[in-house]
Amino acid sequence: MSSPTRTPTGTADDAPAPQESEPMSSAVDPVKSLMLIHHDLCADAVDPLEIAAGLEARGVTERTARAYRHRDVFALAEEMYARVPHTEDHAAAELHPPAAAARTRAPRTPARLLLLPLPALLAAAGLAAWPHTAGRPRLALAVGTGAAVLLALRACLRRGPLGSRFPAAPGTAAYVLLLLAAALYGEGLISQALSGGPDGAWAPRTAPLLALLASLVPAAACVRAFRRGARRRLGSSRSLDDFAASVWPLLLALFALYLCTLWxxxxxxxxxxxxxxxLLSAGSLGALLLLARLMVQHGRAEAARTALLIACAGQFLALASLFASRLPGAAALATPVERLTALGGTGAVPALACSLAVLTLLVRTVPALSRASAYARSAAPADACAREELR
Structure with a gap:
């Protein structure tokens, strides 16, 4: 890493005299006592910024750093890094980071490369066979295609760029399935409810769902590019603020690139x-799913679940208001949805619900993923990061 050489604003001799109950090591060298507390963090770090990111994730703030006579967390991390003996593996990683990364990179197999487009291919095969079936064979085709797509989608989210070492919050999968079902049948149900139905069956909207499944490939490419770009900036940044200022434009640029590809x-x-x-309804849903996945990957599963819940609740309340307006004296309940669909069609309802969820999640995603602690190998678990954000 190319980090500047900094001189700490204070040394161990400048530390205030501790009370008699404190250990002698703290009285002589308070930074050493901090290094003992975070021994695993210091031993595994390959550069000072990784220690700073780990300290940030574990709740060490600028105020704590000033208590140790350093102007910020990064200056404190530089002294800790300078005082830790580094192994030959760490030195090799510093001198040859691409080679060190290549040794730990998982091999890409043809089966792994075909995994991302598999859900879209299975869905396309089912749609191609749909006109040639009828009755029970058509029902079996629908059930079999749906099950195969869900299994392939689950495999995509378990490994590769879209995989996550953090578990999703309970209920997240159910909310995603509800949103996908709404993309398939939601607009038809809203149209039926507006016209006094539902009356009979209506054709599903398969085009948005097929495009969303196909967008797994560009989504994975954007996630991989963002992850690599963030790690490069983690190694070249001069401070935590410098890292944050360089990461959020990359995040927004790749997010916009994914949206253009999805459209x-x-x-x-x-x-x-x-x-x-x-474009609006499926585009906002795709943006929501991508942001939610990014948040799950970086340990913010609760924020992702909340945003998905907002999107589901918005569409449910819109449908509920249409059916509740049929009660005596409750006709005004349908007025907001009727005016919204008159302006933008039936797709305006899911578009508005998902867009509100996207904005809610984006406000939390940008600062969360601009923190260096989100990418440090020795960062604390997600619940510790969440507790630090609430302080």
Missing amino acids: GLLGVSAATLHQATG
């Missing part, structure tokens, strides 16, 4: 299946 896939899918594109 292109929606156009191709809609033209192929002769359906409406659903």
Whole structure:
């Protein structure tokens, strides 16, 4: 890492005299006592910024650093790093970081590369066979295709760029399935409710769902690019603030790139299946799912679940208001949804619900993923990071 050489604003001799009940090591060298507390962090770090990120994740603030006679957490981390003996592996990693990373990178197999487009391929195969079936074979085709797509989707989220070492919060999978079902049947149900139904069956909107499944490939590419870019900046930044200032533009740029790619896939899918594109509704849903996955990957599962719940609740309340307006004297309940659909069609309802959830999650995603502690190998677990954010 190319970090500047800094002189600490104070030394161990400048530390205030401790009380008699404190150990002698703290009286002579308070930084050494801190190094003993965070021994694993100091021993595994390959640069000072990784120690600073780990300290940040474990609740060490600027105020704590000033108590140790350092102007900030990074200056404290530099002294801790300078005083730790480094192994030959760490020295080799500093001198040749690409080679060190290559030794730990998992090999890419053809099966692993085909895993990401597999859900879209299975869905496309089911849609291609749909016109050639009827009755029970068609029902079996629908059930079999749905089960195969869900299993492939689950495999995509367990490994590769979209995988996560942190578990998702309880209920997250159910909210995602509800949102996907709403993308498939939600607009048709809203149209039926507005016209006095539901009355009979209605055709599902398969084009947005197919585009969302196909967008797993660009989503994984954007996540991988963001992860690598953040780690490069982690190694070249001069301070935690410098790192944060360089990461959030990368995050927003890749997020915009994914949205543009998703809109292109929606156009191709809609033209192929002769359906409406659903740029706003499916686009906002794809953005929400990507941000939620990023938050889960970095240990913010509760924030992801809350945003998904907001999107589900918004669409449910819109439908509930339409059906509740049929009660005597409750016709005004349907007015907001009727005006919204008159302006933007039936897709305006899920688009608004998902957009509110995206904005809510984006406000938390940018600062959370701009913290160096989100990428340090020795960072604290997610619950410790969450407790530090609440302070």
